[in-house]
Amino acid sequence: DVKVTQSSRYLVKRTGEKVFLECVQDMDHENMFWYRQDPGLGLRLIYFSYDVKMKEKGDIPEGYSVSREKKERFSLILESASTNQTSMYLCASSPQSGTGGEAFFGQGTRLTVV
């Protein structure tokens, strides 16, 4: 069974802390994504990566950075957490081409910044 695994389901962090959200996929996908989900706003793309060490900004990259040192792992970093970053974070992966090109999602990490 294909899997995208996010390291934490729930996190509580303090304002100003550096926060790492980890995501691992076992499908050998080239593309990996980080989305933020807020009620009424759907999923908004923070960053995506199409290869190791390659990344591109999505629609809301401010306050975030990412790291992709290995193909299977994509990390989201909040350099200095703020309360407006309290949200559900979803990681996804997809192949770069072909007929099976849907995005596969992890279970999500609900982050609360206090």
Added chain:
Amino acid sequence: AQSVTQPDIHITVSEGASLELRCNYSYGATPYLFWYVQSPGQGLQLLLKYFSGDTLVQGIKGFEAEFKRSQSSFNLRKPSVHWSDAAEYFCAASYNFNKFYFGSGTKLNVKP
């Protein structure tokens, strides 16, 4: 700019009734189209996808969707809703699998 619109934020249907969730996309050409379902506190699960060919696609859990190029729509349907279908549904579009654009979601409530 590319966008996906789901005009209905909340929908309530009675168990056993039929369901249609609307989705419209705004693209220069026909994108790849997807419907996902999200149960509370969970990630997104793919229901079905349209890449090309037959405009009526079948998915899991008895869902189907119809692509209509003339209306730029990809509406999700189910003939008879079950209480377990209560969830949030997202329509998504992609040109090249490097970016997926999601609608804002439709929350489905099912009345007993």
